[in-house]
Amino acid sequence: xxxPHNSAETRSRLLDAARDVIRAQGxxxxxxxxxxxxxxxxxxxxxxxxxxxxxxxxxxxEQFGAMASALFGAAPYNAYPDPRDRVLGxxxxxxxxxxxxxxxxxxxxxxxxxxxxxxxxxLRAACDHGMSEHIAVxxxxxxAAKQRYAPDAPWSAESVGYFMQTVLxxxxxxxxxxxxxxxxxxxxxxxxxxxxxLLGQPQDxxxxxxxx
Amino acid sequence: xxxPHNSAETRSRLLDAARDVIRAQGxxxxxxxxxxxxxxxxxxxxxxxxxxxxxxxxxxxEQFGAMASALFGAAPYNAYPDPRDRVLGxxxxxxxxxxxxxxxxxxxxxxxxxxxxxxxxxLRAACDHGMSEHIAVxxxxxxAAKQRYAPDAPWSAESVGYFMQTVLxxxxxxxxxxxxxxxxxxxxxxxxxxxxxLLGQPQDxxxxxxxx
DNA sequence: TTATAAATACCAACTGGTTGGTATTGATGT
DNA sequence: ACATCAATACCAACCAGTTGGTATTTATAA
Numbered sequence: 001x002x003x004p005h006n007s008a009e010t011r012s013r014l015l016d017a018a019r020d021v022i023r024a025q026g027x028x029x030x031x032x033x034x035x036x037x038x039x040x041x042x043x044x045x046x047x048x049x050x051x052x053x054x055x056x057x058x059x060x061x062e063q064f065g066a067m068a069s070a071l072f073g074a075a076p077y078n079a080y081p082d083p084r085d086r087v088l089g090x091x092x093x094x095x096x097x098x099x100x101x102x103x104x105x106x107x108x109x110x111x112x113x114x115x116x117x118x119x120x121x122x123l124r125a126a127c128d129h130g131m132s133e134h135i136a137v138x139x140x141x142x143x144a145a146k147q148r149y150a151p152d153a154p155w156s157a158e159s160v161g162y163f164m165q166t167v168l169x170x171x172x173x174x175x176x177x178x179x180x181x182x183x184x185x186x187x188x189x190x191x192x193x194x195x196x197x198l199l200g201q202p203q204d205x206x207x208x209x210x211x212x
Numbered sequence: 213x214x215x216p217h218n219s220a221e222t223r224s225r226l227l228d229a230a231r232d233v234i235r236a237q238g239x240x241x242x243x244x245x246x247x248x249x250x251x252x253x254x255x256x257x258x259x260x261x262x263x264x265x266x267x268x269x270x271x272x273x274e275q276f277g278a279m280a281s282a283l284f285g286a287a288p289y290n291a292y293p294d295p296r297d298r299v300l301g302x303x304x305x306x307x308x309x310x311x312x313x314x315x316x317x318x319x320x321x322x323x324x325x326x327x328x329x330x331x332x333x334x335l336r337a338a339c340d341h342g343m344s345e346h347i348a349v350x351x352x353x354x355x356a357a358k359q360r361y362a363p364d365a366p367w368s369a370e371s372v373g374y375f376m377q378t379v380l381x382x383x384x385x386x387x388x389x390x391x392x393x394x395x396x397x398x399x400x401x402x403x404x405x406x407x408x409x410l411l412g413q414p415q416d417x418x419x420x421x422x423x424x
Numbered sequence: 425t426t427a428t429a430a431a432t433a434c435c436a437a438c439t440g441g442t443t444g445g446t447a448t449t450g451a452t453g454t
Numbered sequence: 455a456c457a458t459c460a461a462t463a464c465c466a467a468c469c470a471g472t473t474g475g476t477a478t479t480t481a482t483a484a
Contacts, residue, residue, distance in 0.1 A: 005451075005452050005453070005458080005459050005460070006459090007458075007459065007460095010459080010460080024330050024331075025240075025327075025330065025331055026238070026240055026326070026327035026328070027238075028237075028238055028240035028241035028327070029240035029327065029331065031442080031443065031444080032443080032444060032445080033442090033443085033444090041460075041461090042460065042461050042462075043444090043445080043446095043460095043461085043462090044459085044460050044461050044462070045459075045460045045461075046445095046460095047444090047445065047446080048458090048459060048460065049459090051445095052444080052445080053444065053445090102329070102330070103330065109389075110385050111326055111327075113385060113388055113389045114238070114323055114326055114327075114384075114385055114388055115237075115238035115240070115241065115323075115326075115327060116238070117314070117388035117389065117391065118236050118237065118314070118315065118388075119236075119237055119241065124388075124389065124391075127389055128389040128390060131386075131389060155402070155405075159395075159398045159399075159401075159402065160402065162386060162395045162398065162399060163379075163398070163399045163402040163403075165382070165386070166379055166382035166383050166385070166386055166395075166396075166399040167375075167378055167379060167382055168382065169381070169382035169385045169386070170377070170378035170379055170380065170381035170382030170383070170385075171378050171382070172326075173322050173325060173326055173378070173381045173382075174343075174374060174377070174378055174381070176325055176326055176329035176330075176336075177321075177325045177329065177336065177339055177340040177343060178340060179329070179336075183371075183374045183378075184378075186371045186374065186375070187371075187374060187375045187378040189371075190367070190371065190372065190375040190406070191375075193367075193406075194402070194405075194406040194409070197406070197409045216478080216479095217432080217433045217434065217477075217478050217479065218433085219432075219433060219434095219479095222433075222434080243468080243469065243470080244469080244470060244471080245468090245469085245470090253434080253435090254434070254435050254436070255435085255436090255470090255471080255472095256433090256434055256435045256436075256472095256473095257433070257434050257435075258471095259470090259471065259472080260432085260433060260434065260435095261433090263471095264470080264471080265470065265471090425484100426483100426484085427482100427483090427484085428481100428482080428483085428484100429480100429481085429482075429483100430479105430480085430481075430482090431478105431479085431480075431481085432477105432478080432479070432480085433476100433477080433478070433479085434475105434476080434477070434478085435474105435475085435476075435477090436473100436474100436475095436476105437472105437473085437474095437475105438471105438472080438473075438474100439470105439471085439472075439473090440469100440470100440471095440472100441468105441469080441470095442467100442468080442469065442470100443466100443467080443468065443469075444465105444466100444467090444468100445464105445465085445466095445467105446463100446464080446465075446466105447462100447463085447464075447465095448461100448462085448463080448464095449460105449461080449462075449463095450459105450460085450461075450462095451458105451459080451460075451461085452457105452458080452459075452460090453456105453457095453458080453459095454455100454456090454457090454458100
């Protein structure tokens, strides 16, 4: 098991392993050895790069946030000129991701914060920060769409951004409980329908409604 | 430290302790000793009543479901004659519960299933079953309201029931992340608004809108 | 009733294995 | 040569679960 020394790659392998194993087993149930095995390195390497398990958790959460930021920042719906289309495009994009292995499409931050909110303050804060940043990006499009289509509506764009993430996080819980994304997809359908009531229905059929 | 032997009470103390400690720390991070300490009994008593930690978890989940069933079954909104009022009354009731200690108003089942879905099949199934039962009760009122106010709508009552729980579960995650139920309350406000678009706005002002 | 046997409820101490983390040694790149 | 990086060996604390026994309750029968 001799690989050439490559600090950056070893660190990255540990972060990727943490991301995958924690999403599958949860933070507390994941041991340092689990992560080392998944990453193909030993404990010596682990504690060279991270001073504790919690520090690794924080780093993994930060990396997950950066990865999500890049993923959604590059997603095709961002090219829509109408902000309402971008908001609905985001929901459709997320619905299209609900395929394959459950651990691959669920959110590391939501999973983790639920376990550690009362026991690991720094890790909790990292999760909160990552989720809030994602929502802030989303909120910009919602705000722009609101200005255009519902400037006098009583709801705030930010609260809608949080609501969208709330539905997503809840949807992941049911995907896990049912071992099946069907219910989650249906909930995103309801979310989409609600957003249309807030912002109005786009004219062209860029999106297809999915109800049920 | 001598209490009279009372099998039912000891068992009940263990279940209550499990409910509280697991909601605060998560299932995996909670040790059998944690639960015994919180319940004020020894490990001997624990393993007399439950053959394993997972069995206790399953029993705690089942008891939580029964407790919720009793709580919501006896809640005042059930007395409303109009099923639409009952559905909205449920949401308002849940919003009114978002006060005090976080661990006291969050859902043991949602918390647990997220951790164990891939590693503890029986516990996962118990969580799924408990949530589905609760939703089935809810769905009855939704279905009745649909018959009356939106009989030809394209959505199913069941999918709306799941959507309502999805929002609640997601709301709990943000209450934990933010250490604060504000965002959760706002999300229930959005949920309520959506339900009104599906079922129509009640005439009398039994409920007060909260938009934020 | 009451003595006694059997069953249940409970306890403190212990066990084998696991945990996060450390100390030491060796390999690698510059 | 030298600092960085990673492997091995190791540790004390902790884990779920067991043990062997005691206290209490319940069933039985005289």
